[in-house]
Amino acid sequence: MDIEGSELRALQGSKMTIQKYMPKLAVSVYHNNEDLLEIYEFIKSLPIDYKIYLRHYNHSATDTILYAVL
Numbered sequence: 001m002d003i004e005g006s007e008l009r010a011l012q013g014s015k016m017t018i019q020k021y022m023p024k025l026a027v028s029v030y031h032n033n034e035d036l037l038e039i040y041e042f043i044k045s046l047p048i049d050y051k052i053y054l055r056h057y058n059h060s061a062t063d064t065i066l067y068a069v070l
Helices: 007-013 015-021 035-045
Strands: 025-028 051-056 064-069
Touching (some): 035 064
16 A cells, blocks of 8 residues: 555554455555554554564665565
């Protein structure tokens, strides 16, 4: 999910769907300074035992992705 800073709102809006289907998530966390922490906290608040991974794909501040998998 890379929707230019609206990732947290999209996750919040799809909370029931995520809880029902437990999809793997790949979410950009570099658009806003607070994205990394807020998106992480939102995912950890779900009643799903997601394992969280963070991957940075280049040398600048862009392209940092948070993965949530079962």
